[in-house]
Amino acid sequence: xxxxxxxxxxNPFSGRRGHYLIEPRTLRLLLIGSLLLLWEIAPRxxxxxxxxxxxxxxxxxxxxxxxxxxxxxxxxxxxxLTLALIIALSLGGVLGxxxxxxxVLRVIFLPIFASVYAIPLVILYPVLTVWIxxxxxxxxxxxxxxxxxxxxxxxxxxxxxxxKSYLLAARSMGATRQQLMWQILLPAALPAVLSGMxxxxxxxxxxxxxxxxxxxxAGIGFLITQNRTMFNTAEVYFGVFLVLILAxxxxxxxxxxxxxxxxxxxxxxxxx
Amino acid sequence: MKQNTSLNALPTTNSASLTVxxxxxxxxxxxxxxxxxxxxSFSIADGKFIGIVGPSGCGKSSLLLMMAGLLKPTIxxxxxxxxxxxxxxxxxxxxxxxxxxxxPWKTARENVEFPLKLRGVSQLEREKVAIDMLTLVGLQDFxxxxxxxxxxxxxxxxxxxxxxxxxxxxxxxxxxxxxLDEQTRMTLGDELLALWEKNKKTVVFVTHxxxxxxxxxxxxxxxxxxxxxxLHRLVIDLPRPRSxxxxxxxxxxxxxxxxxxLIRIGADS
Numbered sequence: 001x002x003x004x005x006x007x008x009x010x011n012p013f014s015g016r017r018g019h020y021l022i023e024p025r026t027l028r029l030l031l032i033g034s035l036l037l038l039w040e041i042a043p044r045x046x047x048x049x050x051x052x053x054x055x056x057x058x059x060x061x062x063x064x065x066x067x068x069x070x071x072x073x074x075x076x077x078x079x080x081l082t083l084a085l086i087i088a089l090s091l092g093g094v095l096g097x098x099x100x101x102x103x104v105l106r107v108i109f110l111p112i113f114a115s116v117y118a119i120p121l122v123i124l125y126p127v128l129t130v131w132i133x134x135x136x137x138x139x140x141x142x143x144x145x146x147x148x149x150x151x152x153x154x155x156x157x158x159x160x161x162x163x164k165s166y167l168l169a170a171r172s173m174g175a176t177r178q179q180l181m182w183q184i185l186l187p188a189a190l191p192a193v194l195s196g197m198x199x200x201x202x203x204x205x206x207x208x209x210x211x212x213x214x215x216x217x218a219g220i221g222f223l224i225t226q227n228r229t230m231f232n233t234a235e236v237y238f239g240v241f242l243v244l245i246l247a248x249x250x251x252x253x254x255x256x257x258x259x260x261x262x263x264x265x266x267x268x269x270x271x272x
Numbered sequence: 273m274k275q276n277t278s279l280n281a282l283p284t285t286n287s288a289s290l291t292v293x294x295x296x297x298x299x300x301x302x303x304x305x306x307x308x309x310x311x312x313s314f315s316i317a318d319g320k321f322i323g324i325v326g327p328s329g330c331g332k333s334s335l336l337l338m339m340a341g342l343l344k345p346t347i348x349x350x351x352x353x354x355x356x357x358x359x360x361x362x363x364x365x366x367x368x369x370x371x372x373x374x375x376p377w378k379t380a381r382e383n384v385e386f387p388l389k390l391r392g393v394s395q396l397e398r399e400k401v402a403i404d405m406l407t408l409v410g411l412q413d414f415x416x417x418x419x420x421x422x423x424x425x426x427x428x429x430x431x432x433x434x435x436x437x438x439x440x441x442x443x444x445x446x447x448x449x450x451x452l453d454e455q456t457r458m459t460l461g462d463e464l465l466a467l468w469e470k471n472k473k474t475v476v477f478v479t480h481x482x483x484x485x486x487x488x489x490x491x492x493x494x495x496x497x498x499x500x501x502x503l504h505r506l507v508i509d510l511p512r513p514r515s516x517x518x519x520x521x522x523x524x525x526x527x528x529x530x531x532x533x534l535i536r537i538g539a540d541s
Contacts, residue, residue: 169373172340173387173438174362183390187377264377264418 054234059241062234069223074242076219080139081208081246087140088147088204089197095148096155096196101185110156117149122210129215139211139219146207147200154196158189191261198254205247220246289474290339290442291315295348297334297500308334309345310499318441319472323485325531326495326503327538332478335500336446339476340367352442361440362387368435370447372427374419380406380430381415387438405433409463425456429463436467442474450480457481458516461488469513486527487514494531496538503538506531 022030040056042048054062063070099106099113125142132138162185170184186193212221220239227235297309309331316322324332337343339350341357350357352364366387374383381402388398406415409429419427428448435443449457461484468475479485485492486508494504508527510518518524 163373165369165373166375168337168342169367169369170386170390172342172360172362172365172367173390174360175390179390183386184375187375190377261377264420 051231051233054237058234059237062232063238063241066235066238070220070238070242073218073220073223073239076136077208077212077221077246080136080212080219081143081205083140084143084147084204084208085201085250087144088200089151091144092148092151092196092200093155093193096152096193097159097186099152100156100159100189101181106156106160110153113149113152117153121145121207122214125211125214134215134217136218139208139216142211143204143207147204149200150203151196151200154199155189155193158192158196159185161192162188191258191265194254194258194261197257198251201250201254202247205243205250209243289316289318289320289353290476291351292335292339293349293351295335295338295345295350297331297338297343298346307499310501311348312495312500312502313348314493314502314505316474316476318474320490321468321475321477321488323489323492324476324478324495325480325482325485325492325535326500327497327535328480329500330495330497331500332495333446336367336444336476336478339442340365340444342367362391362438364440365442365444366435366438366440368431368443368445368448370450372419372431374427374430374434376419379416379418380411380422380426383419383430384434384437387434401437402433405437406430408436408467409433424452425460428452428460432460432464432467436471436473440473442476445475445477447478447480449484457484462516464488465514482528482531483519485531486510486524487516487519492531494534494538496535504534506534
């Protein structure tokens with residue numbers, strides 16, 4: 001208790017952010033910490049039945065005792081996710097670039113893609129398994145489908161909204177079509193493309209794990225479903241925990257990329 | 273060697289300069305055809321500082337884009353020397369745009385050297401040229417700053433430096449100082465004149481400000497409202513080099529009034 005009181009009292013007027021009663025960062029950590037604490041004590045004090053929520057410590061014990069199984073599953077998922085990401089982001093980026101750059105194609109195709117994006121694609125998964133089975137290929141393709149559209153739409157929007165005066169200036173300096181593409185359009189659209197990557201990669205992760213959960217024989221998603229049917233609650237939660245770590249890692253990667261544009265883009269966030 | 277030739281490729285012996293021949297511009301909108309520019313012709317001698325003034329919508333910016341080869345006239349043509357301008361010719365014609373067309377992801381130096389980079393000038397050489405140009409406009413301490421870290425006046429200095437960096441014979445300027453406050457605008461005008469006195473480029477300077485036009489230019493083309501046409505070509509017979517004191521002279525006031533009268537009459541007719 002005393003540390004809590006201290007942090008509240010010492011923080012108020014420190015540095016530029018002095019107008020916060022508690023630093024947002026501190027508050028965030030406190031919140032996460034108390035949730036983890038709750039995760040441990042809620043089932044232990046039988047506020048919740050352990051079949052609904054396994055305590056934090058038991059969850060980790062389950063992870064450690066089934067280490068080989070979980071590593072194996074994680075490897076499967078990571079490989080599928082990586083392949084799906086490569087397809088989703090590169091294909092989405094290229095298609096977005098083309099649609100953003102050519103008005104005719106944009107007018108024809110963009111409404112279609114925007115509509116497809118609005119469909120819950122998971123309804124197509126059973127069909128997909130009929131076509132290509134329940135092996136890793138279907139996970140890769142399904143994940144890629146999920147991530148493709150946000151990447152494509154954000155890139156197209158980014159290209160479209162590039163300030164025309166940059167293009168005019170570059171043309172006056174004799175820039176060729178290729179130079180306009182690589183030296184003006186792409187860097188100018190980069191913040192939007194990055195935000196597409198952020199959303200797209202999160203969606204791809206969802207796609208891969210959901211596909212594993214619906215029908216498969218391997219991967220974290222598969223483990224979660226399998227253990228759930230056997231009421232191995234701790235194993236289920238460890239699987240969930242691994243998915244969280246995976247999503248967090250992806251987000252961190254994108255954040256690293258975004259940092260590179262921060263220097264010339266102070267506080268200006270392009271959101272999808 | 274190759275870079276050197278690309279930098280100084282233009283033959284300086286050719287004294288023929290920029291010619292605008294019977295330019296007419298029409299464009300279609302949903303509400304019908306708009307006749308933007310009507311049969312404009314003039315020519316500019318080498319090394320002159322020419323102003324273009326006129327009411328909003330008289331087509332002066334469009335005219336400048338046509339002179340840069342960025343916009344195709346409906347009728348007529350633009351010549352540089354005896355070469356028709358149908359596409360941008362960066363070695364011959366440079367453009368400085370209004371506000372900031374600086375690339376926000378490039379530093380001041382990278383922006384200034386960008387036209388040279390497009391031409392394939394080596395990193396070392398274009399860096400040197402860019403730093404020299406930035407020093408000339410007083411920004412030697414801001415070489416590595418991004419545009420958003422510079423004031424409005426500094427950004428326009430970078431733009432001007434970029435324009436001069438191309439080392440073209442003609443420099444077209446589209447209201448380059450329009451977004452600046454009066455004092456900054458005056459200072460930049462003086463700096464521009466100093467640069468121009470040094471290398472005597474042919475400058476075409478589009479502006480809204482009559483004071484600026486009289487202060488900077490050798491001749492001023494006064495344009496009338498849509499369809500845009502040249503009402504009058506006024507010679508500014510003020511001695512050079514000029515300083516701000518010239519603005520207090522009677523002649524300066526006379527010339528300024530003369531342009532104003534032309535614009536007013538043009539608007540009524």
